[in-house]
Amino acid sequence: MSDRLPVFPLSTVLFPGLVLPLHIFEERYRALVRELVASSAETPHEFGVVTLRHGSEVAPDPGEDAAPPQPLVAAGDLYDVGCTAELRHVTELPDGRFDIMTVGRRRFTVLSVEQGAEPYLTARVRWLPDEEEPSQTAQILAPRVLTAFRTYLELLRPNSEVLDQVPDDATVLSHLVAATAQLTVEERQMLLAMPDTASRLRAELRLLNREAGLLARVRAVPVPLSDLARPASPN
Template sequence: MGAILPVFPLGTVLFPGLVLPLHIFEERYRTLVRDLVATTADEPHEFGVVTLRHGSEVLSTEGDDERPDEPPVTAGQLYDIGCTAELRQVTELPDGRFDIVTVGRRRFRVLSTAAETHPYLTAEVEWLPDEEPGDETARVLAPRVLTAFRTYLDLLRPDSETLDQVPDDPTVLSHLIAATAQLTVEERQELLAAPDTATRLRNELKVLTREAGLLAKVRAVPVPLSDLARPVSPN
């Protein structure tokens, strides 16, 4: 039997090491936060972020607290690879809502989901193997992918600031690029599910080369670079 994990379905893809702030207003997710805070110090204070295949988990406006509960999300509506979000900061607001800051921690595969045992969705998951930081292929690929990423950013927003702080670890770099580049949810999800860092970097090199080629031809920017930051979930 796999591990049982609270699950938060979202319309975005979370990567290990990346920061994800959330505003929690639905009662079921307030309960989730309270349950996590109540766990003992030696237990990980984390929940699973799994991307919805279509749409968004939050269907109403932020201020609509009286809406009826949404139908439970089923496994078929979710991608099967997710990433845990570890609580780093929790601020409870006077009305019972929470502002939380989380950081992506570890990847997992969803085996099954259940909506009967808790107000929020839970899933049986298996942990994906940690990626090998000493992979020589990844270390050779990383500088090439970083160069392609810089070229892509220069074409996307010529007047943007230079990318100064770059992680040395190829795995961290691969996650940063996957979360920052202007990609579809499907493309991000494929990168999250890559079996290892070298595979992710190879795929990113292909995508960045393709996108840079398109940008160089049309000399048009689809969206401002500032719009590419990970969106804050309205929930």
């Protein structure tokens, strides 16, 4: 079974439970926000966030003398797995723009991208199942990932407060690590698409150990940083 969902292509990867603030200035997305706000309480006030493989769907805000928006992206420009953003707070500005606060809610697979009567992009999506409870394997992996994450953060930001509040839930932890570690878009997208929490935690353990090893090398070996450079994430 598939559902039709309005989608907002972005250069970031949204995870369930993570906050995503957005400034809405293009008219097609203003229309989307207005429709969501006006919809009934029984209708989910959410839209899909799908990550762009390259380029940008939304141009930088050019002000009042804006050129017409660029054409909507094609299906091949988008990753296959996205996450819905649920509206939590909307502030309408005097000129009709919006500042919105959203929270990631549920994951989906894009089956097809459509341009219908709406000014914004829509997609046929299939919802990805969520685990009711993390598996026993995930519960075993979670403290190991948390330890590796603390080590990574201490190397990345010495003498700073590290994880004041630690999630008790293994799935929530897996999403937090995926969203906050300095990973590439491709790596984040891979983690979003993982079939279950245990698989995501296992992959994160490998990534965190790799990143911690790289950071340790940067500190211990007097070589130019360019020799150890990795592609930077645009997030």
